[in-house]
Amino acid sequence: MTLRKKLDKIFGDAFAAAGLDRSFGLVQESARPDLCQFQCNGALAAAKASKANPRALAEAVLAAVDKGIVIRDLSLAGPGFINITLTDAFLADIAATARQDPRLGVPPADPRLKILVDFGGPNVAKPMHVGHLRSAIIGDSLQRLNRLLGHDVVSDVHLGDWGTQMGMLIEEVRLQDPGLPYFDPEVREAYPLESPVTLQDLEAMYPRASSRCKADPVEMEKARQATFELQNGRAGYRALWSHFCTVSKAGLKDDFGALGVEFTYWYGESDDQKNIPGMISDLKQREVAVISEGATVILLDDDGSGAPLPPLLLVKSDGAYLYGTTDLASLRRRVAEDKADRILYVADKRQSLHFRQVFLGVKKSGYLGQAVAEHIGFGTVNGPDGKPFKTRAGGVMKLGDLISMARTEAAKRMAEGGIAESLSPAEREKVAHLVGMAAVKYSDLCNPRSSDYVFDIEKFTQFEGRTGPYLLYAAVRMKSILRKALERGFGAGALLQPSDFERPLFLKIAALPDALERAGRDSMPNLVCDYAFELAGAFSTFYQNCNILREEDPARRGSWLALTGLTLQALECSLGVLGLETPESM
RNA sequence: GGUCCCGUAGCUCAGCUGGAUAGAGCAUCAGAUUUCUAAUCUGACGGUCGGGCGUUCGAGUCGCCCCGGGGCCA
Numbered sequence: 001m002t003l004r005k006k007l008d009k010i011f012g013d014a015f016a017a018a019g020l021d022r023s024f025g026l027v028q029e030s031a032r033p034d035l036c037q038f039q040c041n042g043a044l045a046a047a048k049a050s051k052a053n054p055r056a057l058a059e060a061v062l063a064a065v066d067k068g069i070v071i072r073d074l075s076l077a078g079p080g081f082i083n084i085t086l087t088d089a090f091l092a093d094i095a096a097t098a099r100q101d102p103r104l105g106v107p108p109a110d111p112r113l114k115i116l117v118d119f120g121g122p123n124v125a126k127p128m129h130v131g132h133l134r135s136a137i138i139g140d141s142l143q144r145l146n147r148l149l150g151h152d153v154v155s156d157v158h159l160g161d162w163g164t165q166m167g168m169l170i171e172e173v174r175l176q177d178p179g180l181p182y183f184d185p186e187v188r189e190a191y192p193l194e195s196p197v198t199l200q201d202l203e204a205m206y207p208r209a210s211s212r213c214k215a216d217p218v219e220m221e222k223a224r225q226a227t228f229e230l231q232n233g234r235a236g237y238r239a240l241w242s243h244f245c246t247v248s249k250a251g252l253k254d255d256f257g258a259l260g261v262e263f264t265y266w267y268g269e270s271d272d273q274k275n276i277p278g279m280i281s282d283l284k285q286r287e288v289a290v291i292s293e294g295a296t297v298i299l300l301d302d303d304g305s306g307a308p309l310p311p312l313l314l315v316k317s318d319g320a321y322l323y324g325t326t327d328l329a330s331l332r333r334r335v336a337e338d339k340a341d342r343i344l345y346v347a348d349k350r351q352s353l354h355f356r357q358v359f360l361g362v363k364k365s366g367y368l369g370q371a372v373a374e375h376i377g378f379g380t381v382n383g384p385d386g387k388p389f390k391t392r393a394g395g396v397m398k399l400g401d402l403i404s405m406a407r408t409e410a411a412k413r414m415a416e417g418g419i420a421e422s423l424s425p426a427e428r429e430k431v432a433h434l435v436g437m438a439a440v441k442y443s444d445l446c447n448p449r450s451s452d453y454v455f456d457i458e459k460f461t462q463f464e465g466r467t468g469p470y471l472l473y474a475a476v477r478m479k480s481i482l483r484k485a486l487e488r489g490f491g492a493g494a495l496l497q498p499s500d501f502e503r504p505l506f507l508k509i510a511a512l513p514d515a516l517e518r519a520g521r522d523s524m525p526n527l528v529c530d531y532a533f534e535l536a537g538a539f540s541t542f543y544q545n546c547n548i549l550r551e552e553d554p555a556r557r558g559s560w561l562a563l564t565g566l567t568l569q570a571l572e573c574s575l576g577v578l579g580l581e582t583p584e585s586m
Numbered sequence: 587g588g589u590c591c592c593g594u595a596g597c598u599c600a601g602c603u604g605g606a607u608a609g610a611g612c613a614u615c616a617g618a619u620u621u622c623u624a625a626u627c628u629g630a631c632g633g634u635c636g637g638g639c640g641u642u643c644g645a646g647u648c649g650c651c652c653c654g655g656g657g658c659c660a
Contacts, residue, residue, distance in 0.1 A: 549622045
């Protein structure tokens with residue numbers, strides 16, 4: 001049981017003993033650390049509900065609390081706050097238990113769920129830009145977090161590989177080289193194994209094709225026709241499309257690899273197409289889907305929550321499927337075949353209406369069963385002007401450029417400070433990469449995900465204060481101490497009860513399981529960012545005030561080394577959830 | 587037109603079921619290093635929480651109206 005749950009139970013019991021609902025016994029971290037460590041405001045809420053005197057209720061609760069070995073001080077303050085301070089013996093006991101536990105006190109998930117994370121992936125043929133950063137980094141953090149909590153997690157990049165842009169590209173290739181066999185209806189097989197286009201070609205072709213189609217309705221119609229034929233199985237187009245996908249995936253794997261992001265599946269929209277016709281006829285047969293103005297739709301106006309939603313369009317009057325159709329089919333497959341209990345769609349919050357429609361539609365279809373689908377929406381990445389981010393030259397900043405920029409800044413900082421000079425150039429480069437990635441990921445994750453986001457390269461390459469590099473630095477100092485202790489033959493010993501400088505650190509270590517559980521429940525990696533920063537800060541204060549290696553009392557030194565080792569584990573655990581890797585030195 | 591989100595310190599942002607003195611980081615200023623990595627630590631300065639009315643013992647948080655910015659749908 002986590003610390004907070006333990007306290008909730010103690011106070012829930014006390015409220016129950018005082019004749020009140022035990023749900024009032026929720027305990028939170030103190031807003032006044034100068035007065036106490038935790039507080040319970042339940043007496044105020046209970047008083048409101050029953051129109052009683054809050055102080056009198058709090059008195060009754062106080063009298064009923066079983067302090068045991070857990071609570072040192074209990075007091076009534078203000079209008080009815082209950083202030084709580086734990087015994088040092090109990091804090092030391094929690095830390096000692098965590099030290100013996102590879103999971104650091106994080107209870108295994110119960111029930112253990114099958115969780116599927118959909119990254120709402122990038123489109124084939126388009127390079128990843130800073131806008132794709134969030135889905136990659138947030139989604140990766142969620143898959144790491146849920147795995148750590150003990151769930152069975154799989155992830156799917158879910159590429160955009162089936163839209164009109166594919167037809168545009170086919171036509172673009174035809175313009176450049178109409179003699180290729182892909183366009184010859186007589187040729188049915190044995191297409192070249194080598195792709196006619198490289199990644200660089202694709203990246204240049206896409207904007208060209210897109211603006212051509214936008215400018216000219218005739219060109220757009222050609223692209224639509226090509227898309228239609230592709231989707232209906234024209235062999236030459238399928239072969240060409242397959243090259244586009246292969247070439248794109250190789251590029252995407254480089255970018256995701258640099259970010260340290262991995263997926264279980266590299267599926268795309270195309271993978272669910274074959275199941276759509278069967279799904280449509282099933283929905284029609286059960287009258288979940290109806291014909292409206294020539295289109296097949298699911299009506300959503302009966303959810304009773306205020307304004308009716310527009311219907312979920314499944315098949316347009318011209319026979320074309322839509323995004324929602326594909327999403328419905330993949331949801332159905334994920335529940336039926338993957339046995340997913342919880343499906344997380346990590347996608348820009350501007351798509352929230354779309355997902356509400358899809359989720360209501362799938363609910364009406366009955367495909368979801370007991371499973372839960374959630375849209376993990378995140379804020380838009382804008383430039384300083386509040387509009388979608390552009391480089392100074394007006395172009396889109398590629399993700400790869402951002403990563404190398406952060407790495408260069410880190411290397412520069414290391415050179416200026418004469419840091420890590422003893423390392424080989426290759427090792428220095430590795431460290432610079434880790435530091436740069438830490439800066440980028442932490443600044444992306446540290447705000448609540450639904451907040452909008454102003455992209456600022458200065459902020460992304462900042463190394464002081466509340467940043468990824470600060471956290472790595474704290475970890476590196478711990479590692480350095482532990483290494484030196486080993487050299488001098490100093491070992492870690494039993495944890496003694498905390499002194500004033502250590503107590504905040506003990507409290508933070510005890511708070512790890514609650515922080516991770518809440519972050520997982522609400523899919524909020526920023527809570528893990530908060531936790532890691534507070535933990536590192538508590539260690540820094542301890543470090544500044546207690547010189548571990550110069551401590552002469554072996555028992556105290558051993559305890560401090562144990563505390564340092566445990567803090568390092570808790571820090572690396574939370575940094576691991578954020579996708580940050582700590583170097584040995586920096 | 588319908589609907590949703592945002593407005594908090596000079597800047598970038600937190601603020602969990604309404605609770606005590608609204609918190610961080612950056613910037614500015616003042617300190618700390620013969621000592622475990624100063625990418626650090628300690629402290630100070632800095633806020634009519636966009637405005638108004640209301641509910642409440644208590645409102646940044648809830649309700650209504652207005653101002654300003656943005657998203658989505660039509």
